[in-house]
Amino acid sequence: MTLDLTAPSLLRRMACWLYEGLLLFGVLFISGYLFSTLSQSRHALDNRHGLQAFLFLVVGIYFTWFGHKGQTLAMKTWHIRVVDTQGEALTQKRAFARYALSWIWFIPPLAILAPYALTGAEKTVLFVGWVAVWALLSRFHPQRQFWHDVFAGTRLVTAPPIASAKPKA
Structure with a gap:
């Protein structure tokens, strides 16, 4: 069986992106609790930079x-798979490069926020606006891939569910 190398729809990829964020909330919550317990932090701002570095490592x-x-x-839920440009499984080095380049989703708005004291609504508009722009830029790629995937030499493809091996009764 050959792998279909067409990109999933932008809507499906963004739905997967949002679901990934929900799942990562749990991963980061448990990781943050573990870090705070092991470092004996008594206040949310204790060891803040250490916590941020630890969570960056956990997500990586x-x-x-x-x-x-x-x-x-x-x-898996949204039937999407990440592969290299030839449709093969990623090496860990390429997977890490994809992770590092995926920070393009967040670095530009964070850089803009740094020097300004913006309200919560302004920050939300900035982040949501940048995510929308970055997602829509995939429409300009011939295979509709996100640009961080292009830079990393990876691509998102549709991955139909594997048929169950259970015999029918």
């Missing part, structure tokens, strides 16, 4: 591990 391990395997839980 999460996406590198599951990128190497081809699918996160959210990607």
Whole structure:
């Protein structure tokens, strides 16, 4: 069986992106609790930079591990797989490169926010606006891929569910 290398629809990819965020909330919550317990932090701002570095590492391990395997839980749910440009499984090095480049989703608005004291609504508009722009830029790629995937040498493809091996009764 050959893998279909067409990109899933933008709507499906963004739905997967949102679902991934919900799942990561749990991963980050448990990781943050573990870090706070082990570092004996008594206040939310204690060891803030250490916590941020630890969570960056946890998310990096999460996406590198599951990128190497081809699918996160959210990607399995939405029938999406990440592969290299030839349709092969990612190496861990390429999966890590994809993770590092995926920060393009967040770095530009964070850089803009740094020097300004914006309200919560303004920050939300900035983040949502940038995510929408970055997502829509995939429409300009011939295979409709996100640009961080192009830069990393990866691509998102449709991955139909594997038929169950259960015999019918």
